[in-house]
Amino acid sequence: MSLVVVFALVAGGIAAFSLLVDEALDEEVKRDRTCCWDKHATVASVARRIGIRIPTSAIDRRAGVKENDRQTVAVIAFTVPTRLAESYLARLVPEDERMVAPTWPDGSAPPEPDSTFRHLGLPEPSTVGPHSGVRTVNLCPDAAGKEAVHLKHCVDVYRLAVNGTADRTRLYFRSVVAGQ
Structure with missing residues (x-):
């Protein structure tokens, strides 16, 4: 067997193995996005x-808990009038913190998270784009906001106008509640 044939066989084997690994990883990512949601949450x-604490006037309340080998993530979202959202966030977010557009230090948009809110039928707030006006902050139980004293875990909070209107705001909360 010539060296060219051996090289071609090895290169073909590597290419086939690479395709199989890519396909397996794609399947794992798809399974991870749809798997393991607590049906009783x-x-x-x-x-x-x-x-x-959810305001009593909140509508379109949605929640879920996703468990996998690495962590358990709890998500919740609800819609309130914008004025109520602002007063709620003023009590939750400490005065020395501010909500900002979700970006990485280089100014790019963050990568898509594990589709937790998409599972609830909502857009992922961190990926809706800079034109949307979405704002985010990360809070932990030791935060100084009056409402933050109730937190049991650190939480990513997102604020997004509903359908681009100024009168309704959806608040999103994502928290790793176990693992990592």
């Missing part, structure tokens, strides 16, 4: 687990 149970 309710808005009330998720709110208690994170330590979020």
Whole structure:
């Protein structure tokens, strides 16, 4: 067998192996995005687990808990009138913190998270784009905001106008509640 044939066989084997690995990783990513959602999670149970108090006038309340080998992530989202959202966030976010557009230090948009909010039928707030006006902050139980004393875990908070209107705001909360 000539050296060219051996090289071609080795290169072909490497290419085939690479395709199989890529396909397996794609399947794992797809499975991770759809797998392991707690079918018994309710808005009330998720709110208690994170330590979020939901305003009584909130509508379109959605929540879920996703468990995998590495971590358990709890998510919750609800819609309130914009004025209520602003007063709620003023009590939650410490005075020395501010909500900012979700970006990385180089100014680019953050990579898509694990589609937790998409599972709830909502857009991922960190990827809706800079034109949307989305703002975010990360808070932990030791934060100084009056409402933050109820937090049981660190939480990413997002604020986004609903359908581009100024009168309704959706608040999103994502928290790793176990693992990592």
